[in-house]
Amino acid sequence: MNWITFGITTYVCFALQSALGPAWSVGSGVSPNLLLILAVFVGVSARRAVVPWAMLTLGVLLDLLPGPLVGPGVIVGPQALGYLAGAYAVLQLRNLVFRESVFTLVVMVFAVGGFAALVETLVYALRGLPWLADQPLGWSTTEQLWRRLQELLYTAVVALPLGFLLGASRRLWGFSSRPQGDRIF
Amino acid sequence: MASALLTSSRVLVAVASALAVNSQLPTRWGSMLGHVLKPTVDFAVLPVRTPVYRLAVDLGGNDQPTGRDDPPATPEQLRDRYDAALVRIDQQQQRIAELVRTLELLQGVREIEQPDTTPLSAKVTATTDAGPRVVLTLNRGTRDRVAPGMTVVFKSSVVGRVIEPVGPSSADVELITAHRAGLQVRVRRGPDSIPYDNIRAQRGDDGRTFTADVARDLRIRPGADVLLADAVHYPDARGRLLGVVENIVDYEPDPHLLQRLIIRPAVDLRALREVAVLRPDPPASAAQPSDP
Numbered sequence: 001m002n003w004i005t006f007g008i009t010t011y012v013c014f015a016l017q018s019a020l021g022p023a024w025s026v027g028s029g030v031s032p033n034l035l036l037i038l039a040v041f042v043g044v045s046a047r048r049a050v051v052p053w054a055m056l057t058l059g060v061l062l063d064l065l066p067g068p069l070v071g072p073g074v075i076v077g078p079q080a081l082g083y084l085a086g087a088y089a090v091l092q093l094r095n096l097v098f099r100e101s102v103f104t105l106v107v108m109v110f111a112v113g114g115f116a117a118l119v120e121t122l123v124y125a126l127r128g129l130p131w132l133a134d135q136p137l138g139w140s141t142t143e144q145l146w147r148r149l150q151e152l153l154y155t156a157v158v159a160l161p162l163g164f165l166l167g168a169s170r171r172l173w174g175f176s177s178r179p180q181g182d183r184i185f
Numbered sequence: 186m187a188s189a190l191l192t193s194s195r196v197l198v199a200v201a202s203a204l205a206v207n208s209q210l211p212t213r214w215g216s217m218l219g220h221v222l223k224p225t226v227d228f229a230v231l232p233v234r235t236p237v238y239r240l241a242v243d244l245g246g247n248d249q250p251t252g253r254d255d256p257p258a259t260p261e262q263l264r265d266r267y268d269a270a271l272v273r274i275d276q277q278q279q280r281i282a283e284l285v286r287t288l289e290l291l292q293g294v295r296e297i298e299q300p301d302t303t304p305l306s307a308k309v310t311a312t313t314d315a316g317p318r319v320v321l322t323l324n325r326g327t328r329d330r331v332a333p334g335m336t337v338v339f340k341s342s343v344v345g346r347v348i349e350p351v352g353p354s355s356a357d358v359e360l361i362t363a364h365r366a367g368l369q370v371r372v373r374r375g376p377d378s379i380p381y382d383n384i385r386a387q388r389g390d391d392g393r394t395f396t397a398d399v400a401r402d403l404r405i406r407p408g409a410d411v412l413l414a415d416a417v418h419y420p421d422a423r424g425r426l427l428g429v430v431e432n433i434v435d436y437e438p439d440p441h442l443l444q445r446l447i448i449r450p451a452v453d454l455r456a457l458r459e460v461a462v463l464r465p466d467p468p469a470s471a472a473q474p475s476d477p
Binding site for chain 1: 197200205207208209210212213215216218219220223226229230234235237238240241242244310311312314315316318319320350357359391455456
């Protein structure tokens with residue numbers, strides 16, 4: 001994978017992610033996650049060894065956006081771990097799908113995003129345990145999962161046009177047609 | 186070298202373990218890495234984020250009236266135009282009433298004794314809705330002497346408070362709607378009536394409103410102004426507008442004795458372009474240069 005292309009695309013997606021909030025957030029502030037779409041695109045197409053690192057980078061960037069912890073502080077970890085779990089999921093699933101299809105991207109966004117959201121919510125929920133950070137969030141886990149489900153649905157819709165754009169730029173990414181050592185089944 | 190690192194599963198496991206530990210540390214320790222990375226990343230994306238945010242606010246805002254149309258050709262069109270003009274007049278009258286109310290509020294703010302502050306205008310570059318709270322990112326930081334804990338306002342309304350980390354050219358503001366502890370407020374019924382004091386407002390369940398339980402015999406109507414009067418949490422924002430009473434409902438546990446005010450912020454805090462950070466003035470002795 002071409003890391004320069006990855007860096008530029010990540011930069012643009014990260015800048016747009018929070019800046020576009022007032023224009024496209026719906027309901028109770030639900031907005032799509034562009035970095036998740038990018039993560040899945042890379043996860044489906046890039047070399048096996050590269051995928052966890054790329055997704056970890058994107059997860060760390062998402063951790064740097066304001067999170068659900070009320071008050072000061074930016075905890076790096078929950079989203080990064082979630083995306084690492086997502087990387088594992090995408091590596092398991094990608095051999096079963098047609099990688100260059102936009103619809104694959106949409107379905108995988110839903111699956112991988114689901115894994116990532118579960119892990120992230122779990123990590124935040126664990127902070128409330130008395131023998132760990134002992135800082136309960138004061139949130140309802142069910143509500144948070146419901147909110148993330150809404151975000152995933154929205155992201156999956158946005159993945160359709162963005163998937164076409166990313167697909168059109170595939171040559172710039174330097175993905176090999178079939179990663180070395182990858183099994184088909 | 187880089188390739189070897191990428192293929193090493195041990196390095197990946199070590200990084201993941203470090204992140205797992207970091208995510209379970211108390212905020213004081215767990216946010217040390219974030220305090221370094223976040224200002225750096227905010228600084229890097231500022232050139233792209235600022236214009237995009239302005240565009241997004243324009244797109245998400247209300248429709249602006251277009252230019253003058255052609256003269257009406259039929260009586261029906263004339264009637265429609267007349268009706269539309271009446272609506273616009275009504276809107277303008279409401280606007281005038283709002284401006285008068287803002288003026289009164291500003292006069293009220295001046296009358297309250299509070300710490301001396303100097304407002305610093307700042308542009309909003311991003312809004313992040315993280316579920317339990319909403320955070321605005323500003324284009325001002327430590328270079329402009331912005332520090333955590335400073336109050337942020339928009340005209341006469343309270344927006345929130347600056348939180349850590351503050352970068353050289355960026356600062357996050359947690360909206361006041363995320364404030365979990367109660368706030369002392371004052372409810373103004375009208376320009377000529379005595380306000381009700383010692384009312385405690387709590388964060389609403391939806392995270393977008395406040396609620397206050399008051400006695401039924403208080404004659405408060407929807408539309409009444411709710412001013413901040415909290416000397417503990419927001420001492421420098423006392424007298425500023427927290428919101429307006431949007432609705433009044435029965436207090437479920439005791440509907441015969443109490444009623445619940447639903448208070449909504451007076452402005453849409455999620456679509457602000459520019460705000461003001463209230464910086465405390467330096468003490469007079471520090472401000473005046475010493476004589477040689």
